[in-house]
Amino acid sequence: MTTESAQKVTKTFNYSFPTCTNKDVFFKLEVPVDIPYDGSSGELVQRIIKMFRIPVFLEDGIIKNWEKSFKDNVLEYAEQKGSSDEEVFAAAYHKLVHSPALDTIMQVESSYANTVMSSAEQ
Known part of the structure; x- marks a missing residue:
């Protein structure tokens, strides 16, 4: 599926932050954003x-905070x-x-297994 054929969905991006004079009062923003967004998030x-x-x-x-x-x-x-x-x-x-290298890899793995087994038996 290409980005041209993908359906865009509009979601509302909500953000709130306290005022500088009163930490209990918040500014609330609601911004509609098309998803997927094709532009730069920093520019938005x-x-x-x-x-x-x-x-x-x-x-x-x-x-x-917004970018994250x-x-x-x-x-x-x-x-x-x-x-x-x-x-x-x-x-x-x-x-x-x-791959043609599979036989070589299997032979090396087998020799390693034999070495480990003989070391464990001693």
């Missing part, structure tokens, strides 16, 4: 900061693009089993 965060006129002194902490939250959220809904560990192992095993 900067656009949101500018759009909601978030004070400059909050930017450094908010960007790091956004990546975690995207990973939850996005299609996995890489191979899983099981798929990599299966491909390597298949290649080894159908």
Whole structure:
């Protein structure tokens, strides 16, 4: 499935942070985001900061928190693009089993097993 044929899902990204004058009062933001998102997450965060006129002194902490939250959220809904560990192992095993080097590897393994057994018997 290519990214063009994949259906996009719109999810609402929620974030809240305390005001600087009262730690019990929170600003709450809700931003709709298309998943999978094709752009840069850092650029998206900067656009949101500018759009909601978030004070400059909050930017450094908010960007790091938003970027982490956004990546975690995207990973939850996005299609996995890489191979899983099981798929990599299966491909390597298949290649080894159908390789001409299999006989050599089996002979070496057998000689190692014999050496270990003879050492254990002594």
